[in-house]
Amino acid sequence: MSADDFIVTPWHVEGDIDYDKLVKRFGTEKISSVLSERIKKVAGEDHFMLRRGIFFSHREMNRILDDYEKGNKFFLYTGRGPSGHTHIGHLIPWVFAKWLQEKFDVNMYFQLTDDEKFYAKPNLTLEDTSKFAYENALDFIALGFKPEKTKIIINTRNIQTLYPIAAQVAKKINFSNTKATFGFTNETNIGMIFYTALQSAPCFIEDKPVLIPLGVDQDPHFRLTRDIAPKIGKPKPALIHNIMIPSLEGPGGKMSASDENGTVYTTDAPNIVKKKINKYAFSGGQPDIEEHRKLGGNPDIDVSFQYLRIFFEPDDNKLKSIYEDYKSGKLLSGELKAILIEKINDFLAVHQEKREKAKSQIDQFLFENK
Numbered sequence: 274m275s276a277d278d279f280i281v282t283p284w285h286v287e288g289d290i291d292y293d294k295l296v297k298r299f300g301t302e303k304i305s306s307v308l309s310e311r312i313k314k315v316a317g318e319d320h321f322m323l324r325r326g327i328f329f330s331h332r333e334m335n336r337i338l339d340d341y342e343k344g345n346k347f348f349l350y351t352g353r354g355p356s357g358h359t360h361i362g363h364l365i366p367w368v369f370a371k372w373l374q375e376k377f378d379v380n381m382y383f384q385l386t387d388d389e390k391f392y393a394k395p396n397l398t399l400e401d402t403s404k405f406a407y408e409n410a411l412d413f414i415a416l417g418f419k420p421e422k423t424k425i426i427i428n429t430r431n432i433q434t435l436y437p438i439a440a441q442v443a444k445k446i447n448f449s450n451t452k453a454t455f456g457f458t459n460e461t462n463i464g465m466i467f468y469t470a471l472q473s474a475p476c477f478i479e480d481k482p483v484l485i486p487l488g489v490d491q492d493p494h495f496r497l498t499r500d501i502a503p504k505i506g507k508p509k510p511a512l513i514h515n516i517m518i519p520s521l522e523g524p525g526g527k528m529s530a531s532d533e534n535g536t537v538y539t540t541d542a543p544n545i546v547k548k549k550i551n552k553y554a555f556s557g558g559q560p561d562i563e564e565h566r567k568l569g570g571n572p573d574i575d576v577s578f579q580y581l582r583i584f585f586e587p588d589d590n591k592l593k594s595i596y597e598d599y600k601s602g603k604l605l606s607g608e609l610k611a612i613l614i615e616k617i618n619d620f621l622a623v624h625q626e627k628r629e630k631a632k633s634q635i636d637q638f639l640f641e642n643k
């Protein structure tokens with residue numbers, strides 16, 4: 274991999290991602306200001322993640338809006354591969370999905386792929402991934418989805434429902450398609466080779482078009498799904514993609530749930546958050562205070578600032594003054610980190626309480642095989 278290059282696949286993200294290049298590489302479309310305005314108009318409200326380009330790319334979002342304006346509803350689908358505890362980056366598409374559910378009053382499916390992570394991670398057992406599926410489900414529920422309109426699918430538990438759909442899909446995807454899409458080799462286990470069919474299945478669980486908010490790394494699965502959808506007489510899934518949250522330790526690569534220091538988990542205690550941010554959050558500041566006052570910091574590469582922009586400071590005016598103060602040198606790196614630490618800990622205090630409550634609500638959300 275050369276210095277200016279990067280890798281984005283569902284199982285591996287590395288390097289400093291150039292999102293314009295990625296849009297070309299994947300063949301998606303950038304979200305234009307026209308589309309962003311249209312979403313705002315139809316939803317009746319703006320979302321800061323759209324305004325700031327956190328959601329930056331899509332496939333056929335316009336068709337979803339056209340249909341919706343004609344009175345035809347869509348449904349929402351997203352998911353999580355339960356390989357560890359939930360971190361802040363995972364929450365981005367879920368928070369956005371929650372907003373979409375509220376604004377469009379639509380059904381939502383959330384897939385927990387305990388099988389996928391068992392296939393993909395040599396060290397995880399099925400017991401491990403199903404334990405994390407439960408833990409991740411609590412985070413999802415804590416965000417406030419409506420139980421009447423939201424179902425959580427756990428692959429090993431709901432296989433009876435998924436399998437007939439996955440079989441339709443699997444028959445239309447051949448080995449050279451998946452191989453070309455994911456770079457599989459003869460050593461890849463056959464669970465992985467079949468797996469796209471299972472991630473596709475929820476796209477066709479209702480007889481309506483689906484809209485999927487997702488991290489852009491997951492796009493390749495649905496590129497395959499979109500190719501085969503007409504062959505099984507189904508509408509193509511529409512997608513809206515978010516950028517990957519940077520690891521605490523700096524630009525290049527997404528936050529990985531297996532890199533403890535690069536990650537803030539939803540289960541972290543306040544003192545842990547404080548320690549992680551202070552110790553690991555990559556700073557765009559100058560080496561010493563004197564120079565920082567003179568030259569100012571660089572918010573565009575500062576991970577603490579990026580976390581505020583991506584997730585923790587929805588107020589544009591507040592974000593702007595933090596940006597300007599940091600750039601001018603008025604705000605020091607330690608002070609910027611202190612702002613972020615407080616924001617994260619305020620968020621987590623509320624989230625962790627809701628997460629506890631979710632333990633008694635989970636049964637209402639679990640999809641029951643018919």
Ligand code: TRP
Pocket residue numbers: 283350351352353354384385386389472485486487488491
């Ligand atoms: N493969 C995804 C992951 O590793 C989980 C997933 C399943 C998913 N279905 C999805 C993600 C739909 C986005 C949209 O996290």
